[in-house]
Amino acid sequence: MDASRLQGIGMTSRRTRERLAMRLGDAGITDVHVLNVIRQIPRHLFVDEALASRAYEDTALPIGHGQTISQPFVVARMTEILIRYGIPQKVLEIGTGSGYQAAVLAALVPQLHTIERIRPLHTRSQALFRQLGIHNIRQRLGDGHLGWPGAAPFDAIVLTAAPAIIPPALFEQLADGGQLLAPVGDDRGQRLIVYRRLGEEIEEEAVEDVSFVPMLEGTQR
Ligand code: SAH
Numbered sequence: 042m043d044a045s046r047l048q049g050i051g052m053t054s055r056r057t058r059e060r061l062a063m064r065l066g067d068a069g070i071t072d073v074h075v076l077n078v079i080r081q082i083p084r085h086l087f088v089d090e091a092l093a094s095r096a097y098e099d100t101a102l103p104i105g106h107g108q109t110i111s112q113p114f115v116v117a118r119m120t121e122i123l124i125r126y127g128i129p130q131k132v133l134e135i136g137t138g139s140g141y142q143a144a145v146l147a148a149l150v151p152q153l154h155t156i157e158r159i160r161p162l163h164t165r166s167q168a169l170f171r172q173l174g175i176h177n178i179r180q181r182l183g184d185g186h187l188g189w190p191g192a193a194p195f196d197a198i199v200l201t202a203a204p205a206i207i208p209p210a211l212f213e214q215l216a217d218g219g220q221l222l223a224p225v226g227d228d229r230g231q232r233l234i235v236y237r238r239l240g241e242e243i244e245e246e247a248v249e250d251v252s253f254v255p256m257l258e259g260t261q262r
Contacts, residue, residue, distance in 0.1 A: 057097040064099055065117050072121040078148045079117060087139040106159050108254055110139040119222055120145055122235055129196030135185030136201035140166030143178055153178045154192050156185045159261045184259055188214040202256035203231045224253040
């Protein structure tokens with residue numbers, strides 16, 4: 042990506058980002074910190090240049106390898122939920138993809154860890170974070186079913202790919218009082234569910250119907 046593309050953020054994108062933030066506000070996103078981050082992050086850099094003009098529409102877009110960058114409303118909603126009891130210090134994301142959700146979170150929390158199973162997506166997001174000067178993200182190429190035991194416990198865990206059931210390792214790596222947010226289901230239907238760990242108990246609350254790519258096993262190199 043060349044410098045002109047970064048500078049191209051200019052007036053147009055700032056205005057279109059403002060419009061997106063306003064639209065998300067109308068759609069029910071109330072957290073001003075989240076809306077401010079949506080205003081700041083250049084989402085067009087997280088999609089293919091051919092799709093850049095559509096980057097500020099409230100839709101999911103393809104990012105190659107059969108994957109998608111999540112819809113801005115869903116990113117905002119998930120982020121809002123993750124910070125509702127205060128800012129979690131250390132967060133784990135499963136499914137780096139384009140890196141957009143990671144960049145949004147990293148603007149709000151001190152430490153973000155993210156795992157991606159497809160090498161080219163892992164590599165591309167790594168370059169983008171560096172280019173944008175984002176330094177509080179640690180990345181790993183691997184299978185998110187295993188979590189990141191060496192960095193656990195996490196104050197929050199977010200899945201951006203849908204498992205049929207939550208991998209047990211992830212609950213084990215969730216701190217007491219922490220939230221785990223995930224789309225759960227299959228191609229017949231998914232619901233965004235927020236789990237909260239309270240001692241040995243797990244509290245569960247369904248948020249809304251969603252449509253994410255499936256969480257898959259193994260690593261694609
Ligand atoms: N958060 C991303 C969403 C990308 S789509 C964004 O903002 O763009 C979900 C991503 O999850 C895909 O890139 C997919 O490859 C990845 N994924 C699916 N199963 C996974 C697994 N077991 N471990 C790690 N990543 C996984």
